[in-house]
Amino acid sequence: MTAFDAITDQLAQQVIEVPSWAYGNSGTRFRVFGSPGTPRTVFEKLADAAQVNAYTGLAPRVALHYPWDKVDDWKALSDYAAEVGVELGTVNSNTFQDEDYKFGSLAHHDPAVRQKAIDHHLECIEIMDIIGSTDLKIWLADGTNYPGQGDIRRRQDWLADSLAKIYASLGAEQRLVLEYKFFEPAFYHTDVPDWGTSFAHVSALGEKAFVCLDTGHHAPGTNIEFIVAQLLRLGKLGSFDFNSRFYADDDLIVGAADPFQLFRIMYEVRRGGGFDPNSGVAFMLDQCHNVEDKIPGQIRSVLNVQEMTARALLVDTVELEAAQTAGDVLGASAIFMDAFYTDVRGDLARWRESRGLPADPMKAFRESGYLAKIAEERVGGTQAGWGA
Numbered sequence: 235m236t237a238f239d240a241i242t243d244q245l246a247q248q249v250i251e252v253p254s255w256a257y258g259n260s261g262t263r264f265r266v267f268g269s270p271g272t273p274r275t276v277f278e279k280l281a282d283a284a285q286v287n288a289y290t291g292l293a294p295r296v297a298l299h300y301p302w303d304k305v306d307d308w309k310a311l312s313d314y315a316a317e318v319g320v321e322l323g324t325v326n327s328n329t330f331q332d333e334d335y336k337f338g339s340l341a342h343h344d345p346a347v348r349q350k351a352i353d354h355h356l357e358c359i360e361i362m363d364i365i366g367s368t369d370l371k372i373w374l375a376d377g378t379n380y381p382g383q384g385d386i387r388r389r390q391d392w393l394a395d396s397l398a399k400i401y402a403s404l405g406a407e408q409r410l411v412l413e414y415k416f417f418e419p420a421f422y423h424t425d426v427p428d429w430g431t432s433f434a435h436v437s438a439l440g441e442k443a444f445v446c447l448d449t450g451h452h453a454p455g456t457n458i459e460f461i462v463a464q465l466l467r468l469g470k471l472g473s474f475d476f477n478s479r480f481y482a483d484d485d486l487i488v489g490a491a492d493p494f495q496l497f498r499i500m501y502e503v504r505r506g507g508g509f510d511p512n513s514g515v516a517f518m519l520d521q522c523h524n525v526e527d528k529i530p531g532q533i534r535s536v537l538n539v540q541e542m543t544a545r546a547l548l549v550d551t552v553e554l555e556a557a558q559t560a561g562d563v564l565g566a567s568a569i570f571m572d573a574f575y576t577d578v579r580g581d582l583a584r585w586r587e588s589r590g591l592p593a594d595p596m597k598a599f600r601e602s603g604y605l606a607k608i609a610e611e612r613v614g615g616t617q618a619g620w621g622a
């Protein structure tokens with residue numbers, strides 16, 4: 235048995251959740267470039283997401299963003315998802331595109347605005363009940379732009395109070411995950427800027443509340459894998475939003491900017507038991523494809539996660555621990571780097587074929603003609619909701 239053979243059982247369990255918004259047009263505040271065949275409805279977003287799963291076997295779940303994704307009949311949406319071979323996953327709330335939220339939502343100074351934001355989350359939970367979703371993901375744009383603009387201390391109390399009201403409405407099997415981000419759109423202070431703040435809030439809430447780690451939401455140079463290790467150690471890593479960044483919250487393809495960082499993160503996931511199916515860690519993508527084709531962009535993304543997962547699983551942990559405890563600095567480093575430098579692409583291709591999947595999902599999708607088909611069939615695509 236090769237080293238690769240020894241990790242295939244774990245690889246076979248991997249599930250990556252794709253975001254509905256990745257299939258719509260997106261851009262920066264300067265320009266949104268449309269692409270032919272962009273989904274016009276949530277149903278079409280699901281159809282596109284299903285392609286990613288069909289070619290990779292990695293992405294059976296789709297995260298929704300409400301109200302970017304809004305339908306009259308949620309049951310019909312979840313039935314349709316099943317029909318195309320996926321299921322509906324995390325529901326992301328959205329309290330950042332409404333005039334009333336100019337000065338915040340769950341942390342706003344005005345109780346009426348806070349209540350409106352709480353009610354929005356209760357609506358998300360109702361949707362989750364219908365579609366059978368277990369995770370409510372909260373990311374807040376709340377914050378201030380100038381010192382003195384708001385009472386940053388009291389806003390924490392208001393936020394805690396709002397979150398407690400939402401938490402109280404969760405069903406027995408449902409979870410709340412609180413995402414942090416160090417800046418943007420607020421530029422001076424953000425109400426949930428870091429993992430420590432998220433951790434403080436979810437710890438106060440209780441056992442069904444966890445932290446969401448978006449890899450693009452840290453200051454440059456942050457040791458993200460350390461945060462992963464710490465949150466797993468504390469039992470509070472609920473989910474990832476994977477993407478990569480060169481500068482700020484770039485939302486580029488995961489593993490594109492810094493594959494080594496992705497490897498290091500995946501190693502700490504492994505080390506902390508995060509790949510165990512009952513660990514509760516959800517692996518999501520949070521990306522936008524502004525200039526590249528969206529479906530292949532998503533296929534590339536899930537394959538990047540799979541490749542770095544395979545490499546992380548190849549680390550010889552017995553040898554590594556021996557070198558660490560012997561104080562063999564360079565030996566330990568070499569064991570770690572050997573796994574990182576292992577090219578697993580050939581093994582993965584063969585393994586995919588053995589499971590009835592295309593050896594090269596990117597090529598197989600390109601050759602399928604799906605992009606040309608949707609370009610012809612769909613006219614007048616809608617905006618994903620993200621960007622200008």
Ligand code: LRH
Nearest residue numbers: 326373413448475483520
């Ligand atoms: C915020 C964020 C959050 C949103 C998504 C569209 O920057 O990462 O997860 O819901 O982008």
Ligand code: MN
Nearest residue numbers: 413448475520
């Ligand atoms: Mn995110």
Ligand code: MN
Nearest residue numbers: 448450451483
């Ligand atoms: Mn983001």
